[in-house]
Amino acid sequence: MDKKTFQDLVKKYYPNINQKAFDLFDSYLNFLTQKNKELNLTRLDKPELIYGSYLYDSIIPYKTLDFNNIKTILDIGSGSGIPGIALKIIFPNLHLTIIESNNKKVKFLNELVNQLNLTNVTIINKRAEEIKEDEYETFDLVTSRAVADVKTILEISVGYLKVNGILVIPKSKNYLNEMKNINHLLKELCLKELKHEHFISENNYTHNVLIYTKIKKTNRKYPRSWSQIIKNK
Numbered sequence: 292m293d294k295k296t297f298q299d300l301v302k303k304y305y306p307n308i309n310q311k312a313f314d315l316f317d318s319y320l321n322f323l324t325q326k327n328k329e330l331n332l333t334r335l336d337k338p339e340l341i342y343g344s345y346l347y348d349s350i351i352p353y354k355t356l357d358f359n360n361i362k363t364i365l366d367i368g369s370g371s372g373i374p375g376i377a378l379k380i381i382f383p384n385l386h387l388t389i390i391e392s393n394n395k396k397v398k399f400l401n402e403l404v405n406q407l408n409l410t411n412v413t414i415i416n417k418r419a420e421e422i423k424e425d426e427y428e429t430f431d432l433v434t435s436r437a438v439a440d441v442k443t444i445l446e447i448s449v450g451y452l453k454v455n456g457i458l459v460i461p462k463s464k465n466y467l468n469e470m471k472n473i474n475h476l477l478k479e480l481c482l483k484e485l486k487h488e489h490f491i492s493e494n495n496y497t498h499n500v501l502i503y504t505k506i507k508k509t510n511r512k513y514p515r516s517w518s519q520i521i522k523n524k
Contacts, residue, residue, distance in 0.1 A: 292342045293338075294338070294342060297316075297346065307382075311381065320409070322406050323341065333370075347494055349379045350373075350381065355488065356384075356432070363385070364431065365428060367438060368436070370393070372399075376403060376412075379409060388414075390415045391415070393417075397510075420514040420520065422451065422517065429453065430452055434448075434459040434461070441466065442469060445467060445482065449481070450511075450514055452509075454507055459499075485502045
């Protein structure tokens, strides 16, 4: 995907975007390309791949959300910044928090935030299941891309989500096995499915977007420790 196509498509789905945001996307691409040579952050190392498979396909799963009602967002396992940083560029008033366990990527993210001069961005170096007491029910939107299977993402995400908040899990083609016997877990975690969107993007990538809301406070025993999560799958 070339730069013009990227910009035209983003304008189509996010009509509020301005030229400053597109300039930031270009700076993001340049900084990622530069740092990728030493840090090996992504295999998507050409501009057309970064515009298409990296940036565009990371933000398009959120195209139907009403961001007027979203002030705080948590991106778990953001890696080199998607979708969290990309959404922050489009919606600069968002208060973005990123949880990332990889030290190398945390360093890159902090440098990226400084490079783009972004405000109201917090990078936390830890595992998501290690939730602190003051972190429960603090975010309007929680999301996680390519981190784990659906059930694991549900469990490590739900504690951070406000009641009536939105949990978004983007998945590609091969996810249906992860959905088996999921209704019991949803009930236990006090989550309700809002919708399941399926589409193929203009970049020819298959998207399955699982969107949930939290109907009441979750039992504080969740998330369990990582060893318990893995053991009881």
